[in-house]
Amino acid sequence: MKSLLATLALTTALTLPSLALARPVTLTTTLTNYGGDGAYLALYVTDPSGAYAGSLWMAGGKSKYYEHLADWYRATAGDPAQINGITGASVGAGRSLEITLDLADALFDAGYTLHIDAAVEEMRDSPNEIAVPLTAAGAGQPVKGRRYIASFRYDM
């Protein structure tokens, strides 16, 4: 009986960390009433050295407009493989985009930064409109954008 309990404790101890490797994180982006067409938004992450680590979401499905998301485009050359399966529609002025993603725990409190580039047709591009460090303490804290994004926050 003792050995059975010990085995159970051991397997539980081994299983729990693996379950905690990722967690659902909700990213909420609210746009200003800028008075234009739907905004293209690129949400992506850079590592502690500032290098592109990967994309989290692309709002806007036409690749021909991606060059206007200047920083994201420079990092990826507009490669659609970076955003396959994480691309949705562009977001209208005044609307709020809420994305829930299963994100790796390793992204938090490890020097990673979440960036958002924004662009609107026939209006000025806004690269790196949001740049927010991913930390547990920063969760739920709204961050203001420069041009098209009224506020951004992540909750977990």
Place this chain on the structure above:
Amino acid sequence: MRKPLSLLAASTALSAAIGFPGWSAEPTLMEPGLMEPGLMEPGVMAPGVMEPGVMAPGGTPVLAMPGTAAEADLLVLASGDDDDDDDDDDHHDDEDDEDECDDDDDGCGRRRPDPAPAGTVAPPANGLFGTGAPPQVKVN
């Protein structure tokens, strides 16, 4: 008497042989073939360009002698569409090019394909995502 007459005839013939082709080759504004394209088209010419005595805007005489500064002014007046804000016949700006691509995505040369929408394929294996629930999106 015969000698001067024959000399006169010879010099006249020589003058005609040399002078007449040269005179014919002199360009004039009245020859459409020698003008810039479109000079003879209605509406392109300066008003009254073919009418003697009419002055173009700015006081330039419209019947100018070939090779003169006045002729250069006339040509500018007749052909000059230097301003950029007119017609859209031959001009293609970037937006027009993009619009052409709207109708035929396959005909846009080397443009990258559009990405696969969320829900149709798994997110990229970039190390940022867990293996749990697929992305959920909501727009309010």
